[in-house]
Amino acid sequence: KCRLIACEEAWSIPEVAEELRKVARGPSQSSDKLLVGGIYDADHDTTGYGKMNFLEGLKDIENQRLPQMDEYGVDMHLLTLTAPGVQMFDADTATELAALSNDRMAEICRKYPSRFAGLASFAPHSPKRAAKEVERAMTELNLNGLVVNSHTNGEYFDDPKFWPIFEAAEAHNATIYIHPRGPSDTLKGPLMDYAMDSAMWAYGVEVGTNMLRMMAGGVFDHFPNLKICVGHMGEMVPFFIWRINFMNSRAQEVGRAPKTKRSMEEYFKDNFVFTTSGVEDPLALRYAIDRMGVENVIWAIDYPYQPMKPAVDFINDFECTDDERHALCHGNAERVFHIN
Numbered sequence: 286k287c288r289l290i291a292c293e294e295a296w297s298i299p300e301v302a303e304e305l306r307k308v309a310r311g312p313s314q315s316s317d318k319l320l321v322g323g324i325y326d327a328d329h330d331t332t333g334y335g336k337m338n339f340l341e342g343l344k345d346i347e348n349q350r351l352p353q354m355d356e357y358g359v360d361m362h363l364l365t366l367t368a369p370g371v372q373m374f375d376a377d378t379a380t381e382l383a384a385l386s387n388d389r390m391a392e393i394c395r396k397y398p399s400r401f402a403g404l405a406s407f408a409p410h411s412p413k414r415a416a417k418e419v420e421r422a423m424t425e426l427n428l429n430g431l432v433v434n435s436h437t438n439g440e441y442f443d444d445p446k447f448w449p450i451f452e453a454a455e456a457h458n459a460t461i462y463i464h465p466r467g468p469s470d471t472l473k474g475p476l477m478d479y480a481m482d483s484a485m486w487a488y489g490v491e492v493g494t495n496m497l498r499m500m501a502g503g504v505f506d507h508f509p510n511l512k513i514c515v516g517h518m519g520e521m522v523p524f525f526i527w528r529i530n531f532m533n534s535r536a537q538e539v540g541r542a543p544k545t546k547r548s549m550e551e552y553f554k555d556n557f558v559f560t561t562s563g564v565e566d567p568l569a570l571r572y573a574i575d576r577m578g579v580e581n582v583i584w585a586i587d588y589p590y591q592p593m594k595p596a597v598d599f600i601n602d603f604e605c606t607d608d609e610r611h612a613l614c615h616g617n618a619e620r621v622f623h624i625n
């Protein structure tokens with residue numbers, strides 16, 4: 286039996302849930318408010334999200350999560366503070382709750398060192414304090430990397446204001462997992478109907494847009510050793526990478542896009558890894574492995590938003606070599622997230 290480490294596993298704490306409940310009742314116009322209302326203010330839910338009641342599963346470790354991990358043979362969950370994390374709060378509240386969440390996460394990892402690892406949160410809208418939290422998380426708390434939920438207040442990671450965070454991440458060999466959230470105010474336009482604001486479509490557009498802005502904006506020329514992880518089979522980028530590369534190269538030639546030292550394909554291959562979270566499609570996985578290299582592909586469940594058993598069956602039934610299985614199921618995760 287292959288060791289199974291699931292690498293996009295959502296979790297939350299009561300203090301963050303309570304703060305999100307206040308956001309749900311507040312004036313925010315963020316596209317995330319639908320989901321936040323449905324999950325954290327479900328008794329007032331007007332959006333239908335609440336019917337899927339994820340909140341118990343998010344806060345739980347011992348009652349459901351661990352027993353299911355035992356039942357289905359999942360050795361570890363790499364925990365992340367679930368989207369939108371602390372990014373809808375003011376910078377001070379966000380900084381405080383990120384630290385509290387990281388402390389709680391570290392406690393769980395200390396209590397169950399062979400079952401849980403964790404990605405630390407930070408407040409991107411307070412970059413200097415975020416860089417300090419990165420250092421604390423990676424040294425004092427001994428956590429396994431970082432997680433952030435794409436944009437903050439509509440700003441993307443090609444903006445140099447965020448670069449102190451990348452400096453700290455690079456210095457501590459901390460991979461940053463860029464997880465989705467609803468589309469920013471400038472992106473959301475036609476995405477707000479038919480439930481397209483959610484994981485069905487806009488989540489991928491939001492993260493994919495952030496990824497391309499980073500690659501085309503030259504972030505990896507400034508931070509050549511920065512490692513980014515994304516979920517959902519690479520947020521559509523692996524399928525589109527030929528066209529992205531061709532059109533960006535042409536844009537650079539005619540001066541429409543800034544010159545970069547390396548190509549979009551090279552940045553995606555060298556500075557990104559991605560997980561299978563929420564895309565349980567064997568053909569998509571086989572393409573991703575063959576196109577981007579198996580060392581860049583990591584198995585994940587996306588619990589509790591995806592049920593655990595189908596995601597385990599998906600990877601156990603996937604046709605691959607022993608080396609590929611080793612890489613997908615735990616080898617890549619151990620390397621990228623420093624898991625023993």
Ligand SMILES: COc1cc(C(=O)O)cc(C(=O)O)c1
Nearest residue numbers: 367368369483484563587590
């Ligand atoms: C933060 O809330 C989420 C909701 C869902 C969903 O299935 O509705 C999926 C994800 C996710 O893909 O991580 C996150």
Ligand SMILES: [Mn+2]
Nearest residue numbers: 293295562587
């Ligand atoms: Mn997720």
